[in-house]
Amino acid sequence: MAQASVNRCVIYIRISDLCLPARWKTTLPKADQQWIAKALFRWTSSGGVELVPEHLNQLWWYPPQPAVAVNSLPGVDRYFARPLFLWMPRKQWKVQLYCPHPGCDRQxxxxxxxxxxxxxxxxxxxxxxxxxxxxxxxxxRRRVLSWSHSILSQLDIGHRVQFPCILTAKHACDRKIVLLLRNRGLGNSCSQIRKKVDEQHDEAWLNSNAHYLTDCSGFIDAAHSGLLVNRTISDPPERAALPRHRWFMQIYIQDVFQRLDEIKAGITSVFGRILKLDSTKKVVKKLAGRPR
Ligand SMILES: [Zn+2]
Known part of the structure; x- marks a missing residue:
């Protein structure tokens, strides 16, 4: 794929009929490629792909739902597609953001x-x-991603809270799970939270499977009896595995680091301005997830 910079906008040269930036085709699940290509991007006159500027007015994008009454062979993607969160704060809210590197003097x-x-x-x-x-x-001339902590911390609280997750090297974790991890204690360890989340993932995936296979059942019978020919009924995709419990612990630690000032203020307001050794032990126990 060729890539060229024109007026600080990256133009992606058309290499296939799917209207997506080239590497999105390898990092986006297959079930989401078609609907996101249609919803967000368009071809340029030179054959490149660009984001439709009018579509910057919303953060969340949802895939089309499966039809209620099935009249034709259902596509598997509709049952397993995932939402998309598009984060471009500088363009979406026209806010000024500055280079986080010291020496650039708030460029x-x-x-x-x-x-x-x-x-x-x-x-x-x-x-x-x-x-x-x-x-x-x-x-x-250095580049920064708009989801990096150095950029998020420049936004006011009202905009910052709209960013829904915490990022790690490989995956990212939604704040709803982060909130579950915060109240750690007996019976609420990272492994336990992981088990609960894993069960909910399993349940949702099984429901989608049941929905898809029920809608396909008439067409599967027709294929067996020879009424339906030259049409392939796709298998449901495999369930995406959850990261291990260590990753959940990593998320918890990252959340604590991001709220360090708030946590320190909370501790000193409870135990006075100077922390006693005993109080420190209580804090360490609490952070380690032990009961008081
Ligand atoms: Zn700089």
């Missing part, structure tokens, strides 16, 4: 096209996709 960042990688976010009962844009400093 304003410019938009540098949509990021080529789509991340998968672990939600309570499934996954959703997360996409963001690149920001570029005109002074040091």
């Amino acid at each position: 304003e960042l410019a938009s540098a096209g949509i990021n080529q990688k789509v991340r998968q976010v672990v939600d309570i009962d499934g996954y959703y996709n997360l996409a963001c844009d690149n920001l570029e400093c005109m002074k040091c």
Whole structure:
């Protein structure tokens, strides 16, 4: 794929009929490629792909639902597609963002096209996709992703809370799970939370399977009796596995680090301005998830 910068906007050259940035085809689940290509992107006159600017007015994008009454062979993608969260704060809210690197003296960042990688976010009962844009400093020419902590921390609280997850190197975790992890104690360990989330993922996946296979049942019978020919009924996709419990612990630690000032303020307001050794032990026990 060829890539060229024109007016700080990245143009992706058309290499197939799917109207998506090239690397989205490898990082986006197959079930989401068609509907996201139709919903968000369009071809340029030069054969490249661009995000439709009018579509920056919403953060959440949802896939089309399966038909209630099935009159034709249902497509498997409709039953297993995931929502998309599109995060481009500089363009969506016209806010000024600055280069986080010391030495650039608050140089304003410019938009540098949509990021080529789509991340998968672990939600309570499934996954959703997360996409963001690149920001570029005109002074040091370094690029920053708009979902990075250094950018999120520049937003006011009202905008920042709209970002729904915490990111790690591979996956990302929705804040609903982060909230479950916060109240750690006996019977509420990271392994226990993982088990509960795993059960909900399993239940949602089984429901989608049952829905899809029920809608297909008439067509499967027709294929067996020879009434339906030259049509393939696709198998449901495999369930995406959850990260291990260590990853949930990593998310918990990251959440604590992000709220460190708030936590410190909470501790000193309860135990006085100077922490006693005994109080410190209580805090350490609480953070380790032990009962008081
Ligand atoms: Zn810079």
